Amino acid sequence: MSNARLVVLAIAALALFIMIGCEGDPGPAGTSGTATCVTCHNDDTQIVAIAAQWGNSTHANGGNYERNTPPCSGCHTSEGFVARMNTGDPGTPDNPSAIGCFTCHEPHTNYNFNLRISDPVVLAVGGATFDKGNANLCAQCHQNRTASPTVPDTGTVIITSSRWGPHHGPQANILSGNSAYVFAGETYTTAHAHYVSPSSEGCVTCHMSAPFGSQAGGHTWNMTYDYHGAEEDQIAGCETAGCHSTLTDFSYGGVQDSVLAMLTTLETLLLNAGIIDSTGLAVVPETLTVAQAGALYNFNMFEEDRSEGIHNPGYAYDVLNASITAMGGR
Ligand code: HEC
Ligand code: HEC
Ligand code: HEC
Ligand code: HEC
Numbered sequence: 001m002s003n004a005r006l007v008v009l010a011i012a013a014l015a016l017f018i019m020i021g022c023e024g025d026p027g028p029a030g031t032s033g034t035a036t037c038v039t040c041h042n043d044d045t046q047i048v049a050i051a052a053q054w055g056n057s058t059h060a061n062g063g064n065y066e067r068n069t070p071p072c073s074g075c076h077t078s079e080g081f082v083a084r085m086n087t088g089d090p091g092t093p094d095n096p097s098a099i100g101c102f103t104c105h106e107p108h109t110n111y112n113f114n115l116r117i118s119d120p121v122v123l124a125v126g127g128a129t130f131d132k133g134n135a136n137l138c139a140q141c142h143q144n145r146t147a148s149p150t151v152p153d154t155g156t157v158i159i160t161s162s163r164w165g166p167h168h169g170p171q172a173n174i175l176s177g178n179s180a181y182v183f184a185g186e187t188y189t190t191a192h193a194h195y196v197s198p199s200s201e202g203c204v205t206c207h208m209s210a211p212f213g214s215q216a217g218g219h220t221w222n223m224t225y226d227y228h229g230a231e232e233d234q235i236a237g238c239e240t241a242g243c244h245s246t247l248t249d250f251s252y253g254g255v256q257d258s259v260l261a262m263l264t265t266l267e268t269l270l271l272n273a274g275i276i277d278s279t280g281l282a283v284v285p286e287t288l289t290v291a292q293a294g295a296l297y298n299f300n301m302f303e304e305d306r307s308e309g310i311h312n313p314g315y316a317y318d319v320l321n322a323s324i325t326a327m328g329g330r
C-alpha cells in the first residue's frame with residue numbers, strides 16, 4: 001500500500017476514534033482542505049522519487065509536444081489528451097505541455113492517484129479491443145494510426161508521404177497481435193503470453209517494474225539503463241511471478257537477433273526494389289502493388305515498434321517472413 005493511502009487510512013482511523021471516544025457534540029462535517037492536501041503534499045518522498053523518474057523519461061523529454069494541433073495534440077500534449085478523453089476532440093491547446101502527472105492522473109480532482117482512464121480501447125486500425133488493465137491507458141496513444149491512403153484489396157496504390165505507414169507508436173497493436181497487413185493466403189500467430197498471460201499486465205508489467213534509481217522502470221518507462229558505460233537491460237518486469245525465472249537479459253531465445261536479421265533482409269529487399277532509400281524513408285511519389293505496399297507497411301510497423309520482436313515474437317516472425325516472401329525474398 002502506498003504511503004499516501006496509509007496516511008488517508010490513519011486520518012480515517014483517527015476520525016473514527018474521536019467520534020467513538022468523545023461524548024461531546026459532533027464537530028463540523030468533513031476534513032479540512034489542508035488535511036486533504038497533505039495526504040500528498042507532506043514529507044513523504046514518494047512524489048519526489050516518481051517526479052525524478054518521470055523527469056528522466058521520454059514522456060518528459062521527448063520534446064515532440066509542439067505538435068499541438070488535432071489529431072497530433074490528442075497524443076502528443078497533456079491538454080490535448082485530456083480534452084480527447086473528455087470530449088473526443090483534442091483541440092489546439094494554447095499552452096501545450098508534455099505528458100505528465102496530470103495527463104494520466106487527476107490528483108487535484110480525485111485526491112488520489114487512480115488513473116484518469118483505464119477502459120478497454122477499441123483500436124483505430126482494425127477495430128479490435130485492447131484490454132489489459134492499467135495498460136489500456138498506454139494503448140490510447142501507443143497504437144497504429146490509419147495510413148493515408150490505406151492499402152486497397154487489389155491493384156495498385158500511390159504513396160505520396162515518405163513516412164507513409166502506421167505512425168511511430170504501434171506497440172498496442174503488436175502486443176495484441178493486430179493490424180499488420182495480411183497478404184492473400186497468409187495467416188499469422190497473434191496470441192502471445194506477453195499479452196494473454198494473466199501474470200502480465202501488459203505494458204505496465206515490463207515498462208513500470210520496480211525502478212532502477214531514476215534510470216529505468218517505474219515512471220521512467222525505460223527498458224535499458226547505463227551502468228559504468230555499458231547498456232544494461234531492465235529485467236525486473238520479466239521476472240514477475242508466473243513469467244521468467246531464468247532470464248538474464250533481453251536476448252532470451254535469440255528473439256531480438258532473429259527479428260533484427262529479418263528486418264534487415266526486408267529493408268534490403270525494399271531498398272533494392274527502389275521503394276525506400278538508404279535512410280529508410282519511402283521514395284515518393286510512387287506507385288506500389290498491394291504486395292509491395294503491404295510489405296512496406298509491415299516493415300515500418302515492426303521497425304518503429306522498436307522492441308525487436310519482444311512485444312510479440314511469434315507475430316513478428318510470421319508477419320516479417322510473409323513480407324519477405326511477398327518481396328520475392330524466399
Ligand atoms: C493525490 C495527491 C495530491 C493531493 C491530494 C494534492 N496534490 Fe497538489 N500536487 C500533486 C502532484 C503529483 C503535483 C505535481 C508534483 C510535481 O510535479 O512534482 C502537485 C502539484 C501541486 C502544486 C504545484 C502546481 C501544479 O499544479 O503543479 C500546487 C500549488 C498544489 N499541488 C496544491 C495542492 C493543494 C492546495 C491541494 C489540496 C487542496 C493539493 N495540491 C492536493 C498531488 C496532490
Ligand atoms: C497521452 C498519450 C500517451 C500515453 C497515455 C502514453 N504514452 Fe508513451 N509516449 C507518448 C508519446 C507521444 C511519446 C513520445 C514523446 C516525445 O517524443 O515527445 C511516448 C514515449 C514513450 C516511451 C519512450 C520511447 C522512446 O523513444 O524513448 C515509452 C517507453 C512509452 N511511451 C511507454 C508508455 C507506457 C508504458 C504507457 C502507459 C503506462 C504510455 N507510454 C502512455 C504518448 C503516450
Ligand atoms: C494515436 C496517437 C498519436 C497521434 C494522433 C499522433 N502521434 Fe506522433 N507519436 C505517437 C507516439 C505514441 C509516439 C512515440 C512512439 C515511440 O516512441 O515509440 C509518437 C512519435 C512521434 C514523433 C517522434 C518520432 C521519432 O522518431 O522520434 C513525431 C515526430 C510524431 N509522433 C509526429 C506526429 C504528428 C506530426 C502527428 C499529427 C499529424 C502525430 N504524431 C500524431 C502517437 C501519436
Ligand atoms: C503516462 C502515464 C503516467 C504519467 C505521466 C504518470 N503516471 Fe503515475 N502511474 C501511471 C500508471 C499506469 C500507474 C499504475 C502502475 C501500476 O499499475 O503498477 C501509476 C501509478 C502511480 C502512483 C501509485 C503508486 C503506488 O505505489 O500506489 C503514484 C503515486 C503516481 N503514479 C504518481 C505519479 C506522479 C507524481 C506523476 C508525475 C511526476 C505521474 N504519476 C505520472 C501512469 C502515469
Ligand code: HEC
Pocket residue numbers: 135138139142171172173175194195200201202203204205206207221222223224250305306307308310311
Ligand atoms: C513483455 C514485456 C513488454 C511488454 C508487455 C511491453 N513492452 Fe515495450 N518493450 C519491451 C522491451 C524488452 C523493449 C526493448 C528494449 C530494448 O531492447 O531496447 C521494449 C520497447 C518498447 C519501446 C521502444 C522504446 C524503448 O523503451 O526501448 C516502446 C515505446 C514500448 N516498448 C512501449 C510499450 C507499450 C506502449 C506497451 C504496451 C502496449 C509495451 N511496450 C509492452 C518490453 C515490453
